Amino acid sequence: MATEVTEAAHAAESVAQHAGGADFTAVAILLAAAVIAVPLFRRIGLGSVLGYLAAGLAIGPSGFGFFDDPQSVIHVAELGVVLFLFIIGLEMQPSRLWAMRGEIFGLGLMQVGLAMATLVWVGILLGYPTSASFVAGAGFVLTSTAIVMQILDERGELAQPKGRRMVAILLFEDLAIVPLLALVAFLAPGGEEATLADRFISVGIGIAAIVTLVLIGRYLLDPMFRILARFGAREVMTAAALLVVLGAALLMQAGGMSMAMGAFLAGVLLSESSFRHQLEADVEPFRGLLLGLFFLGVGMALDLNVIAANWDIVLISVLAYMLLKMLVIYLVARFTHASRSEAIERAIMMAQGGEFAFVLYSTATQFGILTPEWNATLTAIIIVSMVLTPFMIMLLDRVMPKGAVSMDGVEVAHDLEASVLLIGFGRVGQIVSQPLLARGHSISLIDSDPEVIREAENFGFKVWYGDGSRLDILHAAGAAKASLIVVAIDNKEATTKIVELVKEEFPLVPVIVRAFDREHALELTALNVDYQMRETLMSSFEIGREALLRLGEDPEDADDLIKDMQSRDADRFALECVSGLQAGVTMLIGNKDIKNHP
Template sequence: MAGEAVAAAEAAGHHGGTDLVSVVVLLAAAVIAVPLFRRLGLGSVLGYLAAGLVIGPLGLGVFQDAQSIIHVAELGVVLFLFIIGLEMQPSRLWAMRGEIFGLGLVQVAGAIAALTCVGLALGFPIAQSFVAGTGFVLTSTAIVMQMLEERGQMALPKGRRIVAILLLEDLAIVPLLALVAFLAPGGAEVTVADRLTGVAMGLAAIAALVLAGRYLLDPMFRLLARFGAREVMTAAALLVVLGAAVLMQAGGLSMAMGAFLAGVLLSESSFRHQLEADVEPFRGLLLGLFFLGVGMALDLTTIAANWGLIAICVPAYVILKMGVIYGVARMTRAGHGEALERAVLMAQGGEFAFVLYATATQVGIIDGAANAVLTAIIIVSMALTPLMILLHDRFGPKATAAMDGVDAVEELSARVLLIGFGRMGQIISQPLLARGHSLSIIDTDAQAIRDAGDFGFKVWYGDGTRLDILHAAGAAEASLIIAAPNSREAVTKIAELAKAEFPLVPVLARAFDREHALDLVKAGVEFQIRETLESALVIGREALIRLGDAPEEADDVMTAIRGRDIERFAMECVGGIYAGRSMLHGNKDLAEPAQ
């Protein structure tokens, strides 16, 4: 009955010229599944995959042709690569050349060699084994990029190394497709001229895109910004991305590579941020649609009919690929934690495998049944990735900062102990150093410590919330302790420890807002300051002057505001209003936002 109702609704939608039912079902599936799965800690990718399975041919049957949806939704991957390209200036991309053509090439070649052995071990011919294994080597750009974004690792060095490998895999699809054609029955008869023609077309497409990006794109956007409407700028952004993708596809390269190059060419444009804002909503929707399509394409019938082969191949491919990725990462001096995380993130097959298998079917290396089984293997591995990431995060080694070039706290002695050398601690240190006072500086950010060393600062590694570290850092002998780490909980803990163990040493503390300032007063610090208070008052004074007040009038106003703030803060301290501050919120004259 439900299927008949959906069919009737679809028929009605077609009769009206627009199939709104399909759109509504796709949106509803995403809106319901993704928040639920994220709430359960399973991630958005698995939510999309599960939703696609429910509304696909083997679920409610709302959609029957999952591949057509995947083909459209691949534009999400294209737009994602464009946004990544916008973050990669040419100089930065050039600096990554070693990782792209070194690290990426070694990993791809090693994984192809290892994964080809799976098919050979199962008794398949070398050509079929090579195609099956190579398809699994090509990692899912969509899944890995989404995971990196959700984990906040895109801009980190380990994230950039993964992006470099993915770029090499995108480049590798072209020679791999040529190799598949060569391995086909009669493929060796293809002339050298044909191969050179294919290479020349690819190089011509890249050259045309570079020339257009260098001389046409920025002038075009400048003209549109001057005379075009807002929606025309959005249309132009999509035109650039999709046009670059089509050009690369015509040259035999991947659409994603074209979009990435377009992004790189526009990365230094003054319109870069506007382009990113225009493309971002489409990228998110289409990428979600891609994952929905992959979930719909999960053919449980094929899996059930070939469950033995799939049960052997999926773990074999995943484990071997993880082993190669881990080995290459360690060989290139990555730490154990980074190597294992990279292996788990990149363990699955990807969307380019569908292209490779389709080409192998067309040239006669594999038949339709083998294509269906290999596609199922890829999709199962993609569906397992979020679960593997979840298990890694829960049971794997916890991320620790590399300690190369970082010294742990030893017996220090200085007049001032400064805890935390972030954006506030660095400024606090300047007047003290200018007056010749000796400082012992400790922090827990290993990279920040190395960066400070590049500028001539000696910062020791140590957690100021631990009493033994405070003793080792010389807190008992210091004339002053300044607590300025980038965590309100850490500042409070340091203040409480210091006043309990070293009551004669004054403590100056950084407060994050008004409630935190009250907590620090309660802990007994001699001085605290809300980190935004003084800067906000200075901006307020400047605003009054620019609006016409004389500097003296503005100073009078700011003095009155400071006085009221001091009086209110003193009342809260005396009244013990540390939680909720209901009296303040209930009085319009006294209420103010946390600063």
């Protein structure tokens, strides 16, 4: 929260400097708006995006009127989207991006193509010309990269498969802005005659820009950063990082493409560089402050007068565009075998229009396809859809349980029989199973995460779906007939519940348990588990031993020291167990002096 307020302060300075002077009044206003709105909206669970939008609306022309030109703020703040795409590119090695080609050009093309074909009819049905309807619908297809990326980042879903698929679609939409702008020139009144040659020239310029960027990234960037790292200061490295991002963005813009696409490509080209983490650290603060400023600018640009004058058109268009776009996204997601929950989440998260629509509508207005009034109305429609998105996400989280995942390809445990029942097949359970399987012991594997089960199947393991904290599942998994039960899940409370149930219902079956920490280990020992091990204990001792060796200690002395520390830890643990037992007995019989008796 404090970080976001700091970002707003820096963003305010950027606006003031862009305006040509150190207007500290503007700085104070932007800072005050962020200080009040962002923490408040995060506190009530509405998220920082909606907080920035509300703050921008309050200080913009439709609010208190502190700012008269929101577009200038958005123009500066679009660099936040550019820097965000650069950081995403740093995480996308070329091999990984190549692996995503099917999602980018398959899933992306399918969603954009079908959504565009559907949304164009909204304008036609409302009585607008075909060319204007095409531009309006095409603009709404372009989802807000800033909003979706920010929400994915806040929800921790950027690295997940469903997040990666949304990123792939956003990348295709960034690519789509190029042919869309060419089509705007073609659809312009009298534009058909001169556009064929112009389009070939535009495509050639775009390809040349991409090739130039790839060559620079392949042969010049890494050597440049090596030289700077050797002779330059820290601030020079930061300046070089910003130069790379902005240079790539401007090169792509000169080639007729989006600045965000240029920054993304620059990030991809540097993703395998040894300076990748340094670049990410240098760019991250600027990305955060400018992205916050972008949302403030969007809030400022929401013209309530335009909405009031055209409220019927705005209302119908927002509902029609968002509902139809959500329907298309959902159907495409289900057609490409996404789970129902993922399809719904993708449809709601990508239902709004995006910042690239402003560019498309502005260009169409310059070419005479849209009137200034239509442009203002369409811009209002886009902004309203962007404002509604955080509310829709909040509603989604309340209506749909977070644990709702696809059960496709997952079988529930039933009538299992094996010498070992292993509950939890994550990073610990997989390692535990290896020596048991190597010695020929039969194992029944159960887990409550369908993704883990499907992934294990790819490696030849049959894992059954089952919640080990349920007695019926334990019976179905063969707990009563097992010679050993191993609990290896990574949930502290669930582990304790499973142990309590197992010890009560199957007291003769030995139980080995993965403990979360020392406190949890004591709790499990009190439940009479046959063996428990803190998940980080032995690895920590081994890392400590290796650290001693790297520092020049004699191996035998290091071994003796680690053994001594293990022994002392075991003694302390045993003493804590006895103390805990005595405390429990004291509570039961009320004898305050029992601690004096062994």
